[in-house]
Amino acid sequence: MTESILEVRDLVKYYPVTRGIVFKKTIGHVQAVDGVSFDLHKGETLGVVGESGCGKSTLAKVLMHLEKPTSGGVTFNGQDIYKLGAGGLRRLRRNIQLVMQDPYTSLNPRMTVGDLIGEPFEIHPEVAPKASRRQKVQELLEVVGLNPEHINRYPHQFSGGQRQRIGIARALALRPEIIVCDEPVSALDVSIQAQVMNLLEKLQDEFGLSYIFIAHDLSVVRHLADRVAVMYLGKIVELGSEEQIYERPTHPYTQALLSAVPVPDPNSRHNKAIIRLTGDVPSPTNPPSGCRFRTRCWKAEEVCAREVPLLELRSGSDHPSACHFAEKREIVVSHEAGELTELPTRTL
C-alpha cells in the first residue's frame, strides 16, 4: 500500500444551536461530523458519498481548515494541521486546495479570468515571480482545456462547464498535492459533466494529485474513486475499495442507497432487486441513539438502539462496516433477478 498523505482521526464538528438574542443560550448541537477517521493515500481518489445533510460538505470545510473541528485531528505529511501557526497554515494551503460545487457563485464576477487564476500567486509570491505570472496563468488555462487568449474575459462570458474549468485551474495554480472536490460536477449538464470528469482524471495522472471527491451521485463516484467512504448523519458507515463498496456492500444503508440509483438501461427494470427506505433522514441535532440508521433500517434490533456500531472489520467481509448485522448482499446493483425486499419497519 502506498503511503498516507493525509490522516484523519476522530474528526468531530458540532455547531451550536442557540436561542435568544442578548442572552444566548446553547440549547443543542448540530452534530454535522461525528467521529470520522480515514487515510488518504498518495495519488488516489477517495470518494465520499451520502445524502444531503450527512456532513459531506462540513467535512470538506474542516479538512480545508476553513472551520476548526470540535475535536479530533488531521495530519498532513506528519503535521497536525490544526496546530499550525499562521506561516505554517499558509504553506499548508499551497498543498491542499478546494474545487467548489457552484461555478456560478464561486468566481468573483468583477475579476477577469487572469486575475482569478493568478490570485493565488499574489498570496504565495514565492511560487511564481511577478513577471512570469501571466504566462503561468495561460499555461494553466491550456492545461484545463480553455483558450489561453481568453485570459482577459470575465466569468459571465463562460458556460457552466468552462467556469468549473476555471475553478479547477485556480485550484491547480499552486501545484497542490491534494485537491478536495466538493460536488464538482453536480451543477453541470450530462454532456459537460463527462468532459470535466475526464479532465480531473487527466490532471491526476499528470500531476500525481490525490483527490477527496465529495458527491451525492453514486455513479459519478464509482467512475472516479479508488476507495469510497459512505456517510450517514455525520458518520462513516462503510469504507472500502470501489469494488468492495459497489459489488459487496455490507451495510444496509449502502445497500439501500445503491439499490435506489436508477440504472440507465430499461431492461434492468424487471429484474432489479429494490430496497426502498421509508421516511427521511433524522435531524442531526437529535440523532437516534445507538446506530443512527436504525430508524430506517429493516434489520434493526434492540441492540442497535443501545450500542453504537463501530466502523470495523466484521466477520464474512473484507472491509470495515459500521453495522451490528453487516452481511454481504449480492444483488444490489447487478442485473440478476432478485425479489423485492419487503421492509417491515420496526419501532424500537
Added chain:
Amino acid sequence: MSNVYVADKPSAAREGRPSGRLLEVEDLRVEFRTRDGVAKVINGVTYHVDAGETLAVLGESGSGKSVTAQTIMGILDTPPGFVTGGEIRFHGKDMLTMSAEERRRIRGEGIAMVFQDALSALNPVFTVGFQIAEQFRVRRGMSRRDAKKRAAEMLDQVKIPNAKQRVNEYPHQFSGGMRQRVMIAMSLALDPEVLIADEPTTALDVTVQAQIMDLLGELQRERQMGLILITHDLGVVADVADRIAVMYAGRIVEEAGVYELYAKPAHPYTIGLLESIPRIDEKGQQLRTIRGLPPSLLRIPTGCPFHPRCPMAQPVCAEKVPPLLQLGSTRASACHFAEELVKRD
C-alpha cells in the same frame, strides 16, 4: 415491484376515459424577445401523450423542455416569451385559440403540473391544507370544512403520515421529499387527465427520489393518467418511461420507445448522451464525451443544430435542417443519416 405494467397498457386501460389522443403538441414555436435579440427557444416541437402512458422528455438545460411544458400549461411569461406558431390540442381542441376562461377550466382538471422546486412553488404563508383546499373551494364550490377534509384525504393518498394533523402545517415544516408529495397531492386534487412533472426529483436525494418515482407511477396507474416526465436523468427515464422524446436546441431530435432508444439510439446526440454517463452497474474506462457546448439560442447553427458537435457531420448537415422522419412505425429521428444508424450493428 418491477414495472411490468408497461406492456399491457394502451387499449384495455382506458375505461371511463374518452379515447383517442389526450394531448398533442404540433409544430410548436416559441421565441423569447430579449434585449440581446430573439432567442428561438422552441423550433417546431411535436409530441403527444395518451391515457396511462408515460412520455419522458429528455434534454439538457436550454433544450426547451421546460418552456414547452409552460406553454402547454399557459404559464409562459409573456413578454418576453411569445408563441409564434403551432397547436396544442387537448382532446382535439386547440388550447392556443381558446378563451382564457376555457383554458383556465382545463388547468388543474385537464392538465396539471408538478414543479421541480416544491419549496418555491408552495406559498410559505398558508398551510398546505389551505393551499390544497383552495382548489376544492374555488372549483368545486365546497365549504371550507369539506374542502379541508378532502385536502387531508389527498395528503393521505400521497402517503404522508398523520395527514389529519399535517394538513394544518406550513410548507417549511415539511422535509424536501414530503414537500414534493404535497405538490403532487395538490396537482392531483382535481383528478387531471394529464400530469406534467418537470424534474420532480432533481432536488431530492436518491433514496427519496426512488420513493417519489414509485408514488408517481402508482398514482398514474390507478388514475390512468397521461404523464409527461421532463428530466435530464437517463437513469430515471430508463426506469419509468414508455416513450422518450429527446430535445436539443428547441427541437425533438429523436423519439422512440424506451427499449428501442436505449438499445439502438438513432441520433448522434442520443448516442453521445448515452455514452457520456457514468454508470452505477459497471466501472468504466474513460468516458466518451460530446465535444463542445450546446449552442446559444440566439445563434442556432444553420442546418442541423447539432452539427458543430457531431462526430458524423457531413457538409449537408450544415446546409439542410433534417426533418423528424419516421423510421418504421414506432420511432423517428431528425438526422440525415438516421437510417444508417439504425442499420448498424
